[in-house]
Each structure stands twice: as C-alpha cells, then as structure tokens.
C-alpha cells in the first residue's frame with residue numbers, strides 16, 4: 001500500500017498542467033481549449049503505444065516539449081485517479097518519494113527510466 005500523500009502531488013500536477021497549458025496556448029495562438037484537448041488525447045494514447053505510433057507521429061509531427069510534458073502530467077493525474085500513483089509503470093515498484101518530489105510526473109523508477117531512454 002502506498003503511504004504517499006497524493007493530494008499534495010495532485011495539487012502540484014494540476015498547477016504544472018495549468019502552467020504548461022498556458023505556455024502551449026501562447027505558442028499556438030491562444031487557444032487553450034484546443035491545447036488541452038490534444039494533450040488529453042495524447043495522454044490516452046500512452047496506454048497503447050504499439051498500435052498508435054503512426055497516427056501519433058502524424059498528429060504530433062510538431063510535437064514539442066510542452067505537449068510531451070502535459071501528456072506526462074496528465075498520465076500522472078490519471079494514475080492518482082486509478083490509485084496507482086507512485087508505482088513504476090514498468091516494474092510496479094514504489095518510486096522513491098524524493099524522486100516524485102523532484103518530478104511529480106515521473107512514471108518509472110530510475111532503473112526503468114534509464115532502460116526506457118536507451119530503448
């Protein structure tokens with residue numbers, strides 16, 4: 001069982017998302033609704049990366065740092081909702097709280113993150 005205070009992480013993630021969305025909206029001409037819609041769309045796609053790579057590549061040909069960040073934040077919020085926040089999405093181990101404090105959107109433990117980045 002997780003003893004994490006997810007309320008605290010949720011508040012930080014929501015704040016992070018709001019700030020990323022406004023940056024993205026500014027970059028894309030001020031349409032925050034569209035930026036948010038595409039971020040949520042993108043986050044959902046993380047569930048089945050194998051089938052959607054081509055579509056995703058097309059849709060996000062202009063993929064930028066903000067969109068990727070928002071998707072990571074969105075996915076972290078979803079993990080809070082699902083009660084699995086703080087567990088590595090690859091191996092299921094508990095991600096150290098210090099790592100989550102530094103990066104609340106972290107989805108993997110450090111070992112799995114390194115593997116994912118090399119893959």
Ligand SMILES: [Zn+2]
Nearest residue numbers: 088091109112
């Ligand atoms: Zn792991």
